[in-house]
Amino acid sequence: MTKKSDTIKVPGAQIYYEVQGEGPVLLIIPGGPSDTGAFDMLVPHLKDRYTTVVYDPRGNSRSTLDGPPEDQDVPRHADDARRVIEAVGGGPVHVLGSSGGAQIGLALTALYPEHVRTLVAHEPPCLRMLPDADEVVEGMREVQETSRTTGWMAAAAIFNKLIGMEDYEPPQGELPPEVQEGMNRMMGNMDYFFSHGMPLAFYEPEVDKLRSGTPRVVIGIGTTSAGQLAYNTGVALAERLGSEPAVFPGDHGGFGGEPEGFAAVLDRVLRES
Known part of the structure; x- marks a missing residue:
C-alpha cells in the first residue's frame, strides 16, 4: 500500500497526483487552495478498501501552469480530472469532490459520465x-x-464573512509532520485562489444531466456547517436534483477534522451504488 506519485502533462499545465491503497478507484478532488495534503488524514481510513487517487488541481502546489495565472475554468478542471482517471487506468471510478473540487466533480460527471461511477459532491x-x-x-x-489590488489576506476577510465562516477557528493541537507540511504548502496557493479561483463558485451545474441517475450523484453536507454558504448551496442543489443530501460528520472540511467518521459515511454511500 505504498504511496506512489506521478505527473501527467495536460493542456496548459502539469498535474501531480498520488495513488495508494487497493480496491475500486476513488478519485478525490480538492477544492479552493487545497492540494493532496488536505486529505492526508482521510486516506488512511480508506486505503484498505479503495485505491485512492488524489491530485493537486492545476495552479495549486505541484500542479504547475505553463503560463501566467488566469481565472480558473471549471470545464478545463473537469478535463484535467478526466485525464487523471485515464492515467490510472480509466473509469468508471468513484469520485469525491470537496467544495470547489465538488464543482469540478459535477462538471466531470456531466461532461464525461462514462468516467464516473458515483460522485459524492x-x-x-x-x-x-x-x-x-x-x-x-x-x-x-x-x-x-x-x-488583486490589496492582497489575499484582505480578500480572505471579506470571503470568510461572505461564506459565513468569519468566526471559524481551526482545530487546536499538534498535527502530524506530514499534515503540517501540507498545510504550509497550501498556504502558498492563497494568492492564486483569491485572485483567480472565484469562478469555481460561478459554475452552474447541469442539473438536467445530473438528474438522470447514471452516474449516481450524491450531495454531501456537514453536521456542523448549517447556515454557511456552501451548506446552503449543497442543500439547494440536492433539492434541484430531487434527492436527499448525505450528512457527513464535521464541517466544510470534515474529512480532515473527523476523518474516521467521514470515511465511514463515504464508504456507506459508495457501497449503495
Missing part, C-alpha cells in the same frame, strides 16, 4: 442555486478584485 459552492445569487456573485467578484 461535498458542499459544492454553486452560487447560482441561491435565490440571492446575483448579490453573492458580486460579493465574490469583490473578493477577487480586493486580492
